[in-house]
Amino acid sequence: MQSLDQLSRELLSRHAHYVSTVSDSAHAISFELARFILEVASEERAERLLDLGSGFSSYVLRAYAAGVPGAVVWSVDDDPAWLEKTRAYLVSQGINTVHMYIWSEFLPLSDDLAGTFDLVLHDLGTVRSRHGTVRSVLRLVRPTGALVFDDIDVAAYRRHVQSELDAAGAKHVDVRNRTLDARNRYSWVARPGPSRVSS
Numbered sequence: 001m002q003s004l005d006q007l008s009r010e011l012l013s014r015h016a017h018y019v020s021t022v023s024d025s026a027h028a029i030s031f032e033l034a035r036f037i038l039e040v041a042s043e044e045r046a047e048r049l050l051d052l053g054s055g056f057s058s059y060v061l062r063a064y065a066a067g068v069p070g071a072v073v074w075s076v077d078d079d080p081a082w083l084e085k086t087r088a089y090l091v092s093q094g095i096n097t098v099h100m101y102i103w104s105e106f107l108p109l110s111d112d113l114a115g116t117f118d119l120v121l122h123d124l125g126t127v128r129s130r131h132g133t134v135r136s137v138l139r140l141v142r143p144t145g146a147l148v149f150d151d152i153d154v155a156a157y158r159r160h161v162q163s164e165l166d167a168a169g170a171k172h173v174d175v176r177n178r179t180l181d182a183r184n185r186y187s188w189v190a191r192p193g194p195s196r197v198s199s
Contacts, residue, residue: 007063011035018056022089028056029123030181033150037121038064040146040189046118050140051075052133053123053150054086054100061121062095074117078103078125107136114139123150127157134164138192147190152176158188165190 015031022028029037034056041049041064049061054077065071077083080102087097101109103124117140124130124137130151141147152158152174165172176186 007038007067008035011038011060014059015056018059018089022085023055026183029060029121029150030179030183030185032181033057033148033179033185033187034060036175036179036187037061037119037148040148041119044118044146046145047071048117048119049073050117050120052103052121052137053077053125054083055123057121057123058086058090058100059093059095061119062090063093066095072099074099074101074106076101076103076106076124078129110136110140115142117141118145120145120147121150122147127151127154130157131160134161135168138164138168138170138190141190141192143192145192147192149188149190151185152188153185161188161190168192 011034012031015034019025019028037057038060041061047068047070049065049071051057051061051073054075058073058075061073065073075086077086083100083102087100090097120137120141122130122137124133138147149161152161170190170192172188172190175189179187
């Protein structure tokens with residue numbers, strides 16, 4: 001069982017390998033975000049994790065979960081070919097591939113999963129396509145859980161997320177200082193609050 005420190009030390013080399021052999025750095029989550037979600041998972045003592053937008057994040061969250069008895073990760077993607085590429089990468093790294101879904105397969109399950117996830121990373125599809133999913137994703141996080149929004153540096157998306165969070169009565173924290181990468185991408189962390197499960 002690896003400790004958080006051990007996983008953190010491995011991330012830089014794992015990320016460098018991933019962006020040179022599987023995806024490019026423009027499409028993969030940044031090393032900074034990878035390290036951040038690992039830290040948040042540990043801080044939250046997360047046991048139910050949702051990875052919306054498979055890839056290196058799938059490796060990070062599943063490597064974390066491998067060291068937490070009973071922890072479960074769900075990985076969801078809107079691109080079937082990319083989900084299979086992620087599955088192959090996870091297998092090559094000796095990481096489990098349980099609960100991997102296409103978004104259209106996951107949606108019918110989402111009502112039963114509302115309010116159950118300790119940590120959600122929302123990096124599904126494109127920034128534009130994410131506009132239509134923010135409200136449904138908010139419902140999935142437990143009241144005291146954490147929802148990480150990637151690509152908040154994109155102004156139109158940031159405004160949309162802010163509007164949806166305001167409508168849901170959810171709070172957020174700008175974590176630019178912990179997630180800013182060389183491409184000027186950064187994230188927010190939202191806390192949905194008790195009102196969002198019933199909405």
